Amino acid sequence: MAFNTTRRAMLAGSGAAVALTQAPGAHAQSTGAGGGTPPSSMPVSFTVNGTAAELELDTRVTLLDALREHLELTGTKKGCDHGQCGACTVMVNGTRINSCLSLAVQHQGDEITTIEGLGTPEDLHPMQAAFVKHDGYQCGYCTPGQICSAVATLAEIRAGIPSHVQGDITAAPVFNAAELRERMSGNICRCGAYSNIVEAITEVANSDLGAA
Amino acid sequence: MDFNQPAGTNLFDNARVIGKPTPRIDGPLKTTGTAPYAYERHDVAPDAAYGYILGAAIAKGRISAMNVAEARRAPGVVAIVAAPDVAPVGKGMGNVAPLFGGSDVAHYHQAIAVVVAETFEQARAAAALIRVDYDRTPGAFDLARAAPHAGAEEQDDGAGDGGDPQSQQTPKRIGDFADAFAAAPVKVDATYTTPDESHAMIEPHATIAGWDGDKLTLWTSNQMIAWSKSSMAKILGIAEENVRLDSPYIGGGFGSKLFVRADAVCAALAAKEAGRPVKIALQRPLIANNTAHRHATIQRIRLGAGRDGRITAIAHECWSGNLDGQSGEDGTAQTPVLYAGANRLVASRVTHLDLPEGNAMRAPGEAVGHLALEVAMDELAEATGMDPVALRLANEPTGEVPGKPGTRYSERNLTRCLTEGAERFGWARRNARPGAVRDGRWLVGMGVAAGYRGAPTQKSAARVRLEADGLLVVETDMTDIGTGSYTIIAQTAAETMGLPLDRVSVRLGDSAFPAAAGSGGQWGAASSTAGVYAACVALRRKIGEQLGFAADDATFADGRITAGDRSWALTDAGAQVAEDGIAFGDFQKGYDLGTYAGHFAEVAVDAFTGVTRIRRMLAVCDAGRILNPMSARSQVIGAMVMAAGGALMEELVVDTRFGLFVNHDLAGYEVPVHLDIPHQEVVFLDTVDPVSTPLKAKGVGELGICGPGAAIANAIYNATGIRVREYPLTLDKYLDQLPQVA
Numbered sequence: 001m002a003f004n005t006t007r008r009a010m011l012a013g014s015g016a017a018v019a020l021t022q023a024p025g026a027h028a029q030s031t032g033a034g035g036g037t038p039p040s041s042m043p044v045s046f047t048v049n050g051t052a053a054e055l056e057l058d059t060r061v062t063l064l065d066a067l068r069e070h071l072e073l074t075g076t077k078k079g080c081d082h083g084q085c086g087a088c089t090v091m092v093n094g095t096r097i098n099s100c101l102s103l104a105v106q107h108q109g110d111e112i113t114t115i116e117g118l119g120t121p122e123d124l125h126p127m128q129a130a131f132v133k134h135d136g137y138q139c140g141y142c143t144p145g146q147i148c149s150a151v152a153t154l155a156e157i158r159a160g161i162p163s164h165v166q167g168d169i170t171a172a173p174v175f176n177a178a179e180l181r182e183r184m185s186g187n188i189c190r191c192g193a194y195s196n197i198v199e200a201i202t203e204v205a206n207s208d209l210g211a212a
Numbered sequence: 213m214d215f216n217q218p219a220g221t222n223l224f225d226n227a228r229v230i231g232k233p234t235p236r237i238d239g240p241l242k243t244t245g246t247a248p249y250a251y252e253r254h255d256v257a258p259d260a261a262y263g264y265i266l267g268a269a270i271a272k273g274r275i276s277a278m279n280v281a282e283a284r285r286a287p288g289v290v291a292i293v294a295a296p297d298v299a300p301v302g303k304g305m306g307n308v309a310p311l312f313g314g315s316d317v318a319h320y321h322q323a324i325a326v327v328v329a330e331t332f333e334q335a336r337a338a339a340a341l342i343r344v345d346y347d348r349t350p351g352a353f354d355l356a357r358a359a360p361h362a363g364a365e366e367q368d369d370g371a372g373d374g375g376d377p378q379s380q381q382t383p384k385r386i387g388d389f390a391d392a393f394a395a396a397p398v399k400v401d402a403t404y405t406t407p408d409e410s411h412a413m414i415e416p417h418a419t420i421a422g423w424d425g426d427k428l429t430l431w432t433s434n435q436m437i438a439w440s441k442s443s444m445a446k447i448l449g450i451a452e453e454n455v456r457l458d459s460p461y462i463g464g465g466f467g468s469k470l471f472v473r474a475d476a477v478c479a480a481l482a483a484k485e486a487g488r489p490v491k492i493a494l495q496r497p498l499i500a501n502n503t504a505h506r507h508a509t510i511q512r513i514r515l516g517a518g519r520d521g522r523i524t525a526i527a528h529e530c531w532s533g534n535l536d537g538q539s540g541e542d543g544t545a546q547t548p549v550l551y552a553g554a555n556r557l558v559a560s561r562v563t564h565l566d567l568p569e570g571n572a573m574r575a576p577g578e579a580v581g582h583l584a585l586e587v588a589m590d591e592l593a594e595a596t597g598m599d600p601v602a603l604r605l606a607n608e609p610t611g612e613v614p615g616k617p618g619t620r621y622s623e624r625n626l627t628r629c630l631t632e633g634a635e636r637f638g639w640a641r642r643n644a645r646p647g648a649v650r651d652g653r654w655l656v657g658m659g660v661a662a663g664y665r666g667a668p669t670q671k672s673a674a675r676v677r678l679e680a681d682g683l684l685v686v687e688t689d690m691t692d693i694g695t696g697s698y699t700i701i702a703q704t705a706a707e708t709m710g711l712p713l714d715r716v717s718v719r720l721g722d723s724a725f726p727a728a729a730g731s732g733g734q735w736g737a738a739s740s741t742a743g744v745y746a747a748c749v750a751l752r753r754k755i756g757e758q759l760g761f762a763a764d765d766a767t768f769a770d771g772r773i774t775a776g777d778r779s780w781a782l783t784d785a786g787a788q789v790a791e792d793g794i795a796f797g798d799f800q801k802g803y804d805l806g807t808y809a810g811h812f813a814e815v816a817v818d819a820f821t822g823v824t825r826i827r828r829m830l831a832v833c834d835a836g837r838i839l840n841p842m843s844a845r846s847q848v849i850g851a852m853v854m855a856a857g858g859a860l861m862e863e864l865v866v867d868t869r870f871g872l873f874v875n876h877d878l879a880g881y882e883v884p885v886h887l888d889i890p891h892q893e894v895v896f897l898d899t900v901d902p903v904s905t906p907l908k909a910k911g912v913g914e915l916g917i918c919g920p921g922a923a924i925a926n927a928i929y930n931a932t933g934i935r936v937r938e939y940p941l942t943l944d945k946y947l948d949q950l951p952q953v954a
Contacts, residue, residue, distance in 0.1 A: 038287045039334065060333040069332065074252035075245015077463070079414040080496040084878035087414055114245070121240035132239035135846045138694030140242030141415040141463025147243060165887075177891070185885040188878060190414050190464050191694045192853025193846060194889040 046110045049117030064088045066104035075115035075144045086187035089145035090114045096152035115144035130200035138191035146187045150201045153183045175205045213746035216797035218902035229707040233842040238698045247461045250433040251418040251493045261290050261328045263482045263492035264335035267321030271871025272351035272566045275315040283341040288334030291486040295324040304443025306471030308535045308569040319568040320872035321501035323474040328486045351566030353871040355533050358563045362510040362531040387555035392525035396516025400591045404584040404937045407863035409506040415463020421479035422489035429456045435465045436730035437689035441723045443472045459721035462693040467572040500876035504571030507532040507541035511584035521596045521606045523553035533565030545577035546664040548615020551607040575914035586661035586922030600660050601634050613804045622803040622903035625834040629810035633832035637812040646933035654816035657931025663809035663919030667910035668735045672743030673726035673793025676751045680787045687719045690728035690740040696843030704741040708748035710768030734911030742794040742905040751790035758785035807835040811919035815927040819953050822943035830893045836901035836910035844912050849892040851916025857884045859921035
């Protein structure tokens with residue numbers, strides 16, 4: 001690496017070096033972004049919606065971009081790429097995450113569920129059907145993230161994971177609108193469908209409880 | 213079809229599909245992630261390279277040197293287009309600064325280079341290697357300093373009069389405001405400020421551009437296809453027939469995607485340079501400064517009234533700024549219409565600012581105008597000792613529109629909105645004494661505001677194709693930005709042709725289709741359905757000519773046609789195509805076509821911390837025939853959410869030293885989240901407006917943001933006794949004034 005480089009290039013180069021030390025399987029080909037040599041890549045395999053995916057990826061590729069650009073599963077949305085909007089929410093081993101905040105190569109062996117794995121237009125998941133019934137969306141762009149988050153939220157409440165709005169965090173959390181609003185607040189809907197989204201999730205929660 | 217007089221009785225008065233709550237027909241696609249948005253079109257451009265835009269790091273000045281050599285050598289780089297190497301592109305509609313080209317920098321984060329690489333990561337990394345030197349020049353970044361007379365006493369002396377009467381900036385006077393105000397026994401004189409705001413739609417501006425010889429296709433995210441097709445031709449200096457836009461799904465716009473933006477221009481230039489399709493999404497931190505925003509305003513309102521609350525003098529003056537010093541935020545837009553009063557003054561003054569360009573955001577003008585006028589009305593209610601609902605009823609105009617002589621209301625039911633809303637909301641339980649209601653640690657208050665938003669119409673066309681199997685395909689370049697266009701267009705076609713909804717297929721957003729009104733100004737729903745109706749009427753007549761009946765007297769229902777004692781299957785004439793549009797005649801100019809609402813809010817303010825929580829919201833809307841009460845309600849609740857954001861949290865913070873919006877992402881620019889919004893209630897009055905369209909419908913998508921913010925502000929005053937006139941109403945502005953906690 002040249003020493004008369006810019007601070008930005010230095011930071012980018014440092015980032016690449018860190019990725020290398022943490023990824024012994026990486027195909028180390030470069031120490032800096034400006035050197036004209038290809039970036040580091042490494043293989044990664046995980047399952048997406050039950051289907052095995054084996055990819056050779058630039059180590060900088062986020063899980064979000066692996067899904068959208070490499071596997072062409074564009075149901076998971078990119079709203080901010082910075083973990084600020086929630087549009088990219090997917091479930092990894094049953095836990096929801098912002099897929100933009102996670103590098104794809106971190107997910108070796110993981111089981112990933114995206115919106116495409118919940119249902120199809122012909123065979124909607126109950127949460128998807130409830131969003132349609134209650135008009136829990138408008139432009140539709142945050143919607144896959146809202147739905148993945150909603151499915152995971154109900155699982156989190158069932159699993160007894162506490163939230164900020166509980167009076168007593170040692171008690172089992174309950175299903176109510178305040179809990180849903182708190183737990184869903186990482187998913188921004190700029191169209192403002194919140195009131196309907198809560199109704200959609202409540203319907204699914206109640207039918208789940210009824211079935212239990 | 214020419215719409216030259218108010219609609220008479222027609223098939224929509226006995227509608228079977230229109231007016232019924234109908235889940236969106238695009239719902240299964242949107243909820244499964246299978247609706248394709250602009251950046252996701254692997255189907256049309258599988259070999260697209262990735263573009264990444266570099267934004268200017270200064271607000272005003274010149275690029276003295278740009279070194280792209282290192283970036284060009286970076287892995288995967290296919291092409292770089294540097295602004296200093298390209299002549300400034302032309303300006304399309306709504307563009308104040310050129311979107312690309314040249315060495316001059318007009319605003320912060322203006323696009324100055326685009327890097328194309330094989331992957332997104334490579335393009336992003338290479339863009340960071342471009343080195344730019346600037347000559348920075350001073351600019352005007354502070355509205356309060358650029359408009360030093362804002363709120364000043366001398367603004368009613370006639371200064372600025374005598375200009376172009378059509379200009380936004382020319383004061384409009386009726387009667388003698390100054391004398392009437394001086395003589396009024398009760399006065400309110402208050403100045404309010406609203407900040408710059410960002411549309412913050414969740415889908416970033418995004419485009420895939422591909423050239424086939426001279427022909428350019430843009431798979432993009434755009435609200436106004438026909439405008440933007442012609443703008444794109446102008447921007448690039450190419451023939452309009454060589455441009456095609458395709459925007460079947462749009463992840464929110466709110467005005468931000470009315471006009472062509474840098475993503476489309478840079479993708480087109482870069483695709484030309486790269487010799488292959490290029491896809492670009494504006495990175496989130498670029499959007500607030502690169503694209504447009506709602507302008508900040510300073511608004512002064514003076515109300516003079518009798519002790520009975522009747523307004524005798526009303527003045528609303530608004531100051532805003534923009535790069536061109538001309539196109540501002542006209543906060544006075546509702547003031548000529550809402551209330552009576554013989555002596556009036558409105559003025560909207562625009563000054564030059566070197567901030568990023570201001571432009572339309574949902575209900576431009578009225579959205580922030582209500583934050584001033586409807587709080588001033590609350591102040592007048594208190595000054596007269598009247599109930600805020602009763603004060604508004606006392607100022608209901610009779611006859612002509614008071615601020616627009618010679619203009620009549622086409623349809624106005626504001627008093628019903630307010631009285632029925634008050635009843636439903638439990639307004640009678642409101643304690644008029646501020647700070648008097650406690651619920652544990654919470655100070656509780658209620659507020660009301662009236663709402664008005666104009667309901668303009670725009671010509672709109674469509675093509676309808678009846679296939680041999682009886683499926684009806686509607687094609688129009690109308691867009692659905694979350695508004696529900698797909699569904700209401702399908703409902704309109706189903707109603708007119710007598711088909712069930714599932715026998716109608718709607719295709720939108722392609723400039724190859726007939727030009728529609730597009731999604732803007734709250735005109736989309738009413739205008740585009742009227743255009744689809746016109747096309748369907750043409751199809752009915754065509755079928756009538758084939759089968760030998762007078763289509764306008766026939767009944768189309770349940771897949772059959774009945775004329776007199778004769779009857780046919782709809783498909784008896786075989787496959788047929790018709791195209792037509794609606795054009796609105798001058799007779800509408802004699803009317804103020806508007807929509808009205810009564811907005812109510814209840815808030816609780818934490819007596820210890822000052823945190824404000826909205827407990828309840830209600831809107832009672834008067835907006836003509838509601839085509840789909842389900843999606844219309846969503847439009848209104850969504851607008852109420854955005855209004856809550858404007859009242860309580862949204863603000864692009866200006867760095868007045870360097871001329872940029874500092875909080876240019878979704879972490880820094882706070883919008884309402886789930887926890888901020890309670891259950892919301894919306895009521896639509898059962899009204900129709902025959903002056904508007906054959907369907908007697910008007911828009912609702914912007915009405916919902918006109919008033920709720922003021923209702924919230926008034927509720928905070930009722931809860932706390934503190935009047936904050938500087939939006940957003942964040943707790944730092946009133947925490948030290950909260951009542952003593954016992």
